[in-house]
Amino acid sequence: ALRRSIPSQRRSVENLHAMEAVNIDGHKFDVFVKHPETGKVIRPVMVALQDIRSSKVLAWRIGDTESAALARLAFADLFRDWGIPRHCLLDNGRGFASKWITGGAKSRFRFKIKEEEPTGLLTALGIEIHWALPYRGQSKPIERAFRDLCDTISRHPATEGAYTGPNPMAKPANYGQRAMEWEAFVAHVNAGIAAHNACLLYTSDAADDMQCVD
Secondary structure, X not given: OHHHHOOOOOOOOOOOOOOOEEEEEEEEOOEOEEOOOOOOEEOOEEEEEEEOOOOOEEEEEEEOOOOHHHHHHHHHHHHHHOOOOOEEEEOOOHHHHOHHHHOOOOOOOOOOOXXXXXXXXXXXXXXXXXXXXXXXHHHOOHHHHHHHHHHHHHOOHHHOOOEOOOOHHHOXXXXXXXXXXXXXXXXXXXXXXXXXXXXXXXXXXXXXXXXXXX
């Protein structure tokens, strides 16, 4: 209630340049997919990294659960393809607060900080770590991208029969009719993110003024 009483704040990214700051978070898709190894039907999880300046999703990995291993793979893709950012805004999930990722960083909301703990991936590379407030989705710019990807990926005609709906009270009429094959779903996500990035054109105005370009 106190937070709602404070006027909303409009922020600008004009002072940033590309790859100066990124943010990372996980997203569970509302789509049934067959696990590539076990064949079990699951809802895949994507760990994605977004450039804050351009709002483009630069690196992502898909797995059965959000984990430090999946986050490390996504970071590896980012470093290989785009370089090393100066700042990173992280969600407070256990995978991102893992000492594999942020060991040695101060102000983690999880785990005790010990002098003898191993140096994490981001800490070793000199990336300045920032933590999003727990239970505060507005703290992470990538949440806006995830909302858009829900429409363009999870609700796409290619997922017909495999779409689960956003919650148990909003199931589609053909709920559980089928599950997508893993390879087909990954290709679908890759195409969806490529289309999402192609539609982002940054202007000097607020992020809401982004428009789609060919």
